[in-house]
Amino acid sequence: MDKGQLIALITEAVVKQLGHNSEANKIPVAISNRHVHLSQGDMDRLFGTNYRFKVLKNLSQPGQFAYEEKVTLVGPKGVLENVRILGPARTKTQVEISISDAIKLGVKAPIRDSGELIKSASLTLVGPLGSTTLPEGTIIAARHIHMHPNDAAQFGVKDKDRINVKAPGARGLVFNEMLVRVSDNYKLEMHIDIDEANAAYLKNNDSVEIV
Amino acid sequence: MDKGQLIALITEAVVKQLGHNSEANKIPVAISNRHVHLSQGDMDRLFGTNYRFKVLKNLSQPGQFAYEEKVTLVGPKGVLENVRILGPARTKTQVEISISDAIKLGVKAPIRDSGELIKSASLTLVGPLGSTTLPEGTIIAARHIHMHPNDAAQFGVKDKDRINVKAPGARGLVFNEMLVRVSDNYKLEMHIDIDEANAAYLKNNDSVEIV
Numbered sequence: 001m002d003k004g005q006l007i008a009l010i011t012e013a014v015v016k017q018l019g020h021n022s023e024a025n026k027i028p029v030a031i032s033n034r035h036v037h038l039s040q041g042d043m044d045r046l047f048g049t050n051y052r053f054k055v056l057k058n059l060s061q062p063g064q065f066a067y068e069e070k071v072t073l074v075g076p077k078g079v080l081e082n083v084r085i086l087g088p089a090r091t092k093t094q095v096e097i098s099i100s101d102a103i104k105l106g107v108k109a110p111i112r113d114s115g116e117l118i119k120s121a122s123l124t125l126v127g128p129l130g131s132t133t134l135p136e137g138t139i140i141a142a143r144h145i146h147m148h149p150n151d152a153a154q155f156g157v158k159d160k161d162r163i164n165v166k167a168p169g170a171r172g173l174v175f176n177e178m179l180v181r182v183s184d185n186y187k188l189e190m191h192i193d194i195d196e197a198n199a200a201y202l203k204n205n206d207s208v209e210i211v
Numbered sequence: 212m213d214k215g216q217l218i219a220l221i222t223e224a225v226v227k228q229l230g231h232n233s234e235a236n237k238i239p240v241a242i243s244n245r246h247v248h249l250s251q252g253d254m255d256r257l258f259g260t261n262y263r264f265k266v267l268k269n270l271s272q273p274g275q276f277a278y279e280e281k282v283t284l285v286g287p288k289g290v291l292e293n294v295r296i297l298g299p300a301r302t303k304t305q306v307e308i309s310i311s312d313a314i315k316l317g318v319k320a321p322i323r324d325s326g327e328l329i330k331s332a333s334l335t336l337v338g339p340l341g342s343t344t345l346p347e348g349t350i351i352a353a354r355h356i357h358m359h360p361n362d363a364a365q366f367g368v369k370d371k372d373r374i375n376v377k378a379p380g381a382r383g384l385v386f387n388e389m390l391v392r393v394s395d396n397y398k399l400e401m402h403i404d405i406d407e408a409n410a411a412y413l414k415n416n417d418s419v420e421i422v
Contacts, residue, residue: 098409099409099412100311100405100409111381111382111412142381142382143382164385166387170322170353170388171322171353171354171388172387172388173384173385173386174375174384174385174387175384176377176383176385177381177382177383194311195406195410196409196410198309198310198311198406198407198410199406199407199409199410199411200410201310201322
């Protein structure tokens, strides 16, 4: 090998490594506003048994979508109107709000991972045809990262791990205790709520980094 | 020295050290809601030249207080009513809001340290006797820690340093780029806004730790 070939090889390796490093730890951000996942029973109660929901748009996570329809949340101290319904229907209704929302509604919603609803907060949902008062089901969704198994392998993490993630900038911060969720159905994305996004000055599609 | 004395001495030293460690890096949290510091000229414009403001309460920082009086903030997209005025009067009016507030008002307020108002956002303030439209003066206050020089010496930091501060718990996070402000007039306290408090699930008088 002559000197020119050697330089070319080294250059290629360095460029590859640099490219790898700068991209390898990046995770796109998606900011969740308050929303509701309804059970089929609650869909029937709020909109009527024969109502056909209209899909507004697909969400970034495969198989998930937003409906055009909205509901009103009513708590002991306040009301939030025009709250988005996400599909498909779930076995149990889940309401996801921020701490700011919980204060406005006057409910003591716990910070929980999605699906962990036992003894979470009570709330009344009102639709165009009826209402339902949930004894539980209202949570402040714990921040988390969706990953495909390929992403998890690349990052060296597994489902249910808790990791630290760094947001850059003048309001830069490190989110500790970030839950990792791995599934074939997931696309790489960090989900945080509006309070968390504002605290870190993050917008949709900004990038954060595992530390 | 017998064994009993030795045990007592070691125990005392260990307890003292543990106590020292657990307290030494703790900083109490104070959460800032939106507020306004008015110049004397703007006080006159909004409340009249002969108006006597009433002190509601002293703030934790020595010499700072909240007035009973409030103003209305009006932006191109929205209004925030009943916004607290803090005293004493400043040479230039400064409005401090959160990112959520900036979105509601429809203003592009920059994240700034207190007093750095050049080319910050425009906003209209309305009082009971008049209004004023500020060409600049509206900011999202950068989070910061007030320290007495004794605290700064203990922590080994100086005025204008940027440090990292850790909040504990299920929403635990590390605030990077936290500005240190040192003055004889200051009492040890970290000031964050409501977005930041909610993101970390912090309440007034909770403690954070320098890392």
